[in-house]
Amino acid sequence: MGYQVKLNPLKPLSRSVSIIGIGATPFMLTMDDPETDGLCEGELFGYAAVEAMKDAGITAKDVDFYIHAQAGPTWQSQVGTPNMHVANWFGMKGKGSCHHSEACCTGYVALEQAVSYVASGAYDIVLSGACDMSYSVAYPDRPAFMRRSGDDRMFRDTLNSIFPKDYTLESYAALDVHSEIWLDEYIHENGIADKIDDVLCVLARDSRRAAALNPLSLCNDTYDELAVKYKMKDADTFLRSKFNPFLGRYLRASHFEQRCDGAGAFIVCPTDMARRCTDHSVEILGIGHSCLEISTPRLEKYATETAYRQIRDLTGLTGADMDLFMANDFHMSSQFLAAEACEYLPENEGWKYAFESRTAFDGDRPVQTNGGRCQYGHAHGTSGIHDYYEVVKQMRGEMGPTQVKRPVNYAMVRGYGGGQNLTCAILKSNA
Amino acid sequence: MEKKDIKHIVKTFYNALEEGKILGRKCTKCGHVEFPPYLACNICGNLDTEWHxxxxxxxxxxxxxxxxxxxDKSFRDRxxxxxxxxxxxEESGELVTCFIGVSPGRVDELRGKIPFPVRPIIIQEDGYKMVFWELDE
Known part of the structure; x- marks a missing residue:
């Protein structure tokens, strides 16, 4: 029994839209590293935007409109009009722009927004980007290069701020159940209570292996390397040690997001224009979108299924047709739960695929090949843009050591967050 | 719309808890009850509901x-x-909550009894009351 969402069918875009350029800064703890300490929002967004425009082979003059995204601009940056705070940084002074914020789903909605602007016919070339500094937070009244730690207490207050204050926050249950209520049901439906720690530790090890090979990742060491550092036998020993305690009922510290700073941007335009200007554009076939407020039990499951049904019915493609799946796994179990809900993995077998490393970047059903939110890092509103970056680069065959084994022609990107938005996009390589 | 047309929903819910009453809003078309109370029906989309x-x-x-x-450690302290x-x-949809007076040691036993009966319990918080649930054993 559960909440069944019935939405009107998703309609085809008025004109097809493709990504022609993409850019991303590394995910960083900027204030902890002398090389990056003092970096701030305008320049990070600017670097990502400039890289995306260069990647597309265009200049700022060619862009008609830009969209700025950030999860919680008041919390991180102490600003109320964030699109204006980056406005002078990438050559588009005077152009129209707007801002949106859907917490951890922001970067996924960023694509939906950009696609809508172009598909409507209002603009031909739109830049959509995000910058989040969740770790190195601004002061309210000091220059932006001066930062302070966005510590756990501040972050907990921020998490509470995504719960509606009419009734949900006062339930005292929403935050506590949120990350594990779907997993709890799945564990007991599949009778894997005695196996789930093994599954999640394998998943953490494999995801970290991908993250350590990715130059944009926050983490550059594997769990095997960490085990050596702590004089332990191997990664499994480390992952079950006191250095990786349970924070939830099933999830350990290594199964939760790692907060960080970073930016990303992409350029979209009509597909017919994209085909003329580049041979490696990526078409967006559509984006399903369902939102459930956080008082709904297992909302991640129901809204994921709904967003997936929308895009499946629109395109006629299923998860089984995909070559890559991205999940926005800020609690790591989402990798196999979401992949199963979207039929990328067989029903009730997602945990087995994860346990057998078949969902690793070098497995036969790769999921979250950048390492994901728990190992690659989570710069909240920007993470979705980095997932799209990963998909575009995988489709181009440019991911080097983490390039998946077979050609990536189709990818599904499940976005999640914002208390809570769930999106499901299907992307297709035009190469 | 005039000011007089805008009735309190949230405040009425909390005020009723002070009197020991738990209120929802019943759809005038399909009969579904929105609990906690909202303006319109989330099942059939009808725009009119009434107190229930x-x-x-x-x-x-x-x-x-x-x-x-x-x-929330402070909640456990209270x-x-x-x-x-x-x-x-029985009248409305499923929602997340806390079960008061239930020891975490009973979870495995109670999981085997799902769906098991519970009854509402109104708890005094800092300046307002809130409804939770306890076992109906």
Whole structure:
């Protein structure tokens, strides 16, 4: 029994839209590293935007409109009009722009927004980007290069701020159940209570292996390397040690997001224009979108299924047709739960695929090949843009050591967050 | 619309708890009850609802022990033992909640009894009351 969402069918875009350029800064703890300490929002967004425009082979003059995204601009940056705070940084002074914020789903909605602007016919070339500094937070009244730690207490207050204050926050249950209520049901439906720690530790090890090979990742060491550092036998020993305690009922510290700073941007335009200007554009076939407020039990499951049904019915493609799946796994179990809900993995077998490393970047059903939110890092509103970056680069065959084994022609990107938005996009390589 | 047309929904809900009443809003078209109360019906989309006093009959649909990392310690200090999960009132949809007076050590036993009956309990908070649920044993 559960909440069944019935939405009107998703309609085809008025004109097809493709990504022609993409850019991303590394995910960083900027204030902890002398090389990056003092970096701030305008320049990070600017670097990502400039890289995306260069990647597309265009200049700022060619862009008609830009969209700025950030999860919680008041919390991180102490600003109320964030699109204006980056406005002078990438050559588009005077152009129209707007801002949106859907917490951890922001970067996924960023694509939906950009696609809508172009598909409507209002603009031909739109830049959509995000910058989040969740770790190195601004002061309210000091220059932006001066930062302070966005510590756990501040972050907990921020998490509470995504719960509606009419009734949900006062339930005292929403935050506590949120990350594990779907997993709890799945564990007991599949009778894997005695196996789930093994599954999640394998998943953490494999995801970290991908993250350590990715130059944009926050983490550059594997769990095997960490085990050596702590004089332990191997990664499994480390992952079950006191250095990786349970924070939830099933999830350990290594199964939760790692907060960080970073930016990303992409350029979209009509597909017919994209085909003329580049041979490696990526078409967006559509984006399903369902939102459930956080008082709904297992909302991640129901809204994921709904967003997936929308895009499946629109395109006629299923998860089984995909070559890559991205999940926005800020609690790591989402990798196999979401992949199963979207039929990328067989029903009730997602945990087995994860346990057998078949969902690793070098497995036969790769999921979250950048390492994901728990190992690659989570710069909240920007993470979705980095997932799209990963998909575009995988489709181009440019991911080097983490390039998946077979050609990536189709990818599904499940976005999640914002208390809570769930999106499901299907992307297709035009190469 | 005039100011007089805008009636309090949230405040009326909390004021009713002060009197020991638990209110939802019943759809005038399909009969679904929105609990807690909202303006319009989330099942059929009808735009008109009216006040409805909840029967208090409900079952627990999922139960878990509070987590180490995300439970609210001050809440446990105030109410004692509790577990988290979801409840399904007979007239309305399922929602997340706390089960007051339930030791985390009973989770495995109670999970085997789902859906098990619970009844509402109104707890005094700092300046307002809130409704939770307890076992109806």
């Amino acid at each position: 006093e909840m029967s208090g009959k409900a079952v627990a649909m999922q139960i878990m022990a509070p987590s180490f990392g995300f439970s 109410v004692g033992d509790y577990c988290v999960g979801s409840v399904k009132p």
